[in-house]
Amino acid sequence: MVKPRKTPSQLLHVSPVPLYTQIKEILRDRILDGSYQAHEQMPSESELMSTFGVSRITVRQALGDLQKEGLIFKIHGKGTYVSKPKAFQNIAELQGFGEAMSSMGYETFSRVVSIKSMPAGATVGARLNAADSEEIVELRRVRYLNRAPISLDVTYVPKSIGERLAKEDLAHRDIFLILENDYGIALGAAELQIESMLADDYLARQLKVEEGAPVLRIERLTLTADGRPIDFEYLYYRGDAFQYRMRIERSHV
Amino acid sequence: MVKPRKTPSQLLHVSPVPLYTQIKEILRDRILDGSYQAHEQMPSESELMSTFGVSRITVRQALGDLQKEGLIFKIHGKGTYVSKPKAFQNIAELQGFGEAMSSMGYETFSRVVSIKSMPAGATVGARLNAADSEEIVELRRVRYLNRAPISLDVTYVPKSIGERLAKEDLAHRDIFLILENDYGIALGAAELQIESMLADDYLARQLKVEEGAPVLRIERLTLTADGRPIDFEYLYYRGDAFQYRMRIERSHV
DNA sequence: CGTCATTACTCGTCATAACAAGTTCTGGAG
DNA sequence: CTCCAGAACTTGTTATGACGAGTAATGACG
Numbered sequence: 019m020v021k022p023r024k025t026p027s028q029l030l031h032v033s034p035v036p037l038y039t040q041i042k043e044i045l046r047d048r049i050l051d052g053s054y055q056a057h058e059q060m061p062s063e064s065e066l067m068s069t070f071g072v073s074r075i076t077v078r079q080a081l082g083d084l085q086k087e088g089l090i091f092k093i094h095g096k097g098t099y100v101s102k103p104k105a106f107q108n109i110a111e112l113q114g115f116g117e118a119m120s121s122m123g124y125e126t127f128s129r130v131v132s133i134k135s136m137p138a139g140a141t142v143g144a145r146l147n148a149a150d151s152e153e154i155v156e157l158r159r160v161r162y163l164n165r166a167p168i169s170l171d172v173t174y175v176p177k178s179i180g181e182r183l184a185k186e187d188l189a190h191r192d193i194f195l196i197l198e199n200d201y202g203i204a205l206g207a208a209e210l211q212i213e214s215m216l217a218d219d220y221l222a223r224q225l226k227v228e229e230g231a232p233v234l235r236i237e238r239l240t241l242t243a244d245g246r247p248i249d250f251e252y253l254y255y256r257g258d259a260f261q262y263r264m265r266i267e268r269s270h271v
Numbered sequence: 272m273v274k275p276r277k278t279p280s281q282l283l284h285v286s287p288v289p290l291y292t293q294i295k296e297i298l299r300d301r302i303l304d305g306s307y308q309a310h311e312q313m314p315s316e317s318e319l320m321s322t323f324g325v326s327r328i329t330v331r332q333a334l335g336d337l338q339k340e341g342l343i344f345k346i347h348g349k350g351t352y353v354s355k356p357k358a359f360q361n362i363a364e365l366q367g368f369g370e371a372m373s374s375m376g377y378e379t380f381s382r383v384v385s386i387k388s389m390p391a392g393a394t395v396g397a398r399l400n401a402a403d404s405e406e407i408v409e410l411r412r413v414r415y416l417n418r419a420p421i422s423l424d425v426t427y428v429p430k431s432i433g434e435r436l437a438k439e440d441l442a443h444r445d446i447f448l449i450l451e452n453d454y455g456i457a458l459g460a461a462e463l464q465i466e467s468m469l470a471d472d473y474l475a476r477q478l479k480v481e482e483g484a485p486v487l488r489i490e491r492l493t494l495t496a497d498g499r500p501i502d503f504e505y506l507y508y509r510g511d512a513f514q515y516r517m518r519i520e521r522s523h524v
Numbered sequence: 525c526g527t528c529a530t531t532a533c534t535c536g537t538c539a540t541a542a543c544a545a546g547t548t549c550t551g552g553a554g
Numbered sequence: 555c556t557c558c559a560g561a562a563c564t565t566g567t568t569a570t571g572a573c574g575a576g577t578a579a580t581g582a583c584g
Contacts, residue, residue: 036566036567036568037567037568038567038568056498057498062533062534062535063534063535064533064534072568072569073568073569073570074569074570074571075567075568075569075570076567076568076569078535078536079567079568086339088459091459091496091498092534092535092536093534093535093576093577094534094535094536094575094576094577095533095534095535095536095575095576095577095578096533096534096535096576096577096578097533097534097535097577098534098535101459101498206341206344206354212465212487213487213510214467214468214485214486214487214488214508214510215467215485215510216485230483232467232468232469232485232486233467233485234465234466234467234487243344245309245310245344245354255467257466257467257468289536289537289538290537290538291537291538315563315564315565316564316565317563317564325538325539326538326539326540327539327540328537328538328539328540329537329538329539331565331566332537332538345564345565345566346546346547346564346565347545347546347547347564347565347566348545348546348547348548348563348564348565348566349546349547349548349563349564349565350547350563350564350565351564351565525584526583526584527582527583527584528581528582528583528584529580529581529582529583530579530580530581530582531578531579531580531581532577532578532579532580533576533577533578533579534575534576534577534578535574535575535576535577536573536574536575536576537572537573537574537575538571538572538573538574539570539571539572539573540569540570540571541568541569541570542567542568542569543566543567543568543569544565544566544567544568545564545565545566545567546563546564546565546566547562547563547564547565548561548562548563548564549560549561549562549563550559550560550561550562551558551559551560551561552557552558552559552560553556553557553558553559554555554556554557554558
């Protein structure tokens with residue numbers, strides 16, 4: 019059967035954006051805007067090949083990425099299906115606080131309480147992979163959501179980074195985004211520990227809650243893409259006003 | 272053109288295990304046992320092709336999987352490198368409590384407090400996608416770690432599943448593993464909400480803490496691989512004895 | 525009517541091939 | 555010696571082709 023090799027209209031072949039990325043985004047849009055309903059079967063790989071005019075490898079790469087995002091799932095021998103609607107989609111991403119909130123439509127800002135240089139000490143030094151006596155920068159901020167204080171962030175970064183950060187607009191910009199966009203540091207993963215505690219005097223004042231109120235304490239170590247620790251934080255969230263939400267994938271190993 | 276089907280040497284081609292999986296496991300072993308040191312450059316793709324006698328596609332699939340696991344990372348134009356050692360590796364997986372603890376060498380068991388059938392009600396019904404009046408099963412368990420109570424789990428599942436679960440050895444087996452291994456239900460992802468609260472009278476008695484002690488409250492909805500909600504839980508963890516740890520990847524989109 | 529083999533579909537795996545794009549080293553021009 | 559072009563590496567993207575394996579519908583057979 020002769021297939022007319024028509025140039026797939028929608029796709030830009032000269033673009034610096036890979037084909038599979040373009041296809042992935044077209045399909046993601048169709049899923050999110052409801053063109054493909056949840057639990058519906060998606061077009062098969064061979065259909066997608068001909069409609070987009072690309073090879074199967076390219077189609078599979080696009081579908082594989084969407085599967086990693088949790089938008090679709092496959093059943094061997096049957097087909098590819100759309101997962102449940104949006105709601106929570108990709109919350110298991112590493113995001114800064116402002117990044118996460120603004121993507122949900124909330125307005126936030128931070129108040130910088132203090133910035134100071136100090137020796138790392140044993141605990142922080144161990145996390146940031148620095149000697150106890152090495153100078154690092156401690157940065158304390160209170161995060162506000164709709165004018166109400168919601169968390170106290172105590173951030174430790176290496177001196178070189180901290181001195182640059184001190185000059186930035188920390189009230190309105192996420193540290194994560196500054197590191198990535200301005201400093202060109204690719205972030206990899208974060209390790210979290212979450213526990214519950216009671217507000218002490220200092221926390222109560224900063225978060226405008228009663229002493230003894232429940233507080234969510236998160237210890238977060240952020241790593242660069244090549245695994246170097248770069249940012250160690252203690253985050254104290256008001257227990258009454260905030261819920262830490264995420265989505266975790268079962269390992270597909 | 273007929274292609275002679277020649278068999279490359281070292282790997283098992285008759286095995287039901289895909290080549291890329293075999294290669295992935297060989298490489299993972301070498302990383303974990305230190306043959307490839309952290310931050311060291313791994314053999315290039317072409318080297319791996321010739322040493323294993325496979326095509327580049329196969330090598331890339333193995334490396335891609337290892338990258339998803341966080342064991343290696345790649346730099347375009349430079350090469351493939353080993354990430355930081357183990358420590359935390361793959362904690363962002365969906366695991367049951369016992370599953371997670373026993374993989375860390377702890378002994379756990381559960382005490383079943385109650386199992387009862389009841390109408391779903393608005394909150395639970397919405398989560399499990401059931402009518403308010405539909406009968407579901409509520410299961411209360413206290414989890415013990417080294418003989419100390421550490422959490423109260425309140426689990427809601429559809430009646431059909433709950434009635435089967437009631438006959439199982441819930442004291443020593445994770446619900447997740449029963450669902451997957453015995454019932455053949457593939458689990459997909461879980462959505463979590465974490466918040467901090469104070470122990471009330473009932474919780475304090477169950478967890479053997481003082482009333483007003485900090486408690487980590489986790490709301491967890493577990494979905495099957497095809498996105499159907501199947502298990503909704505409230506988990507109340509003792510704030511003094513437990514830390515919820517995880518590792519989150521920055522989106523590689 | 526129930527069972528089973530066939531068949532036609534799906535996704536899963538793997539080979540070969542080519543070019544693009546980023547990095548590093550080298551050698552020659554100035 | 556310095557600087558810059560290019561070679562020689564790396565990973566990234568894409569095409570074409572083939573076979574395997576799981577699922578489902580079909581139809582023949584008992």
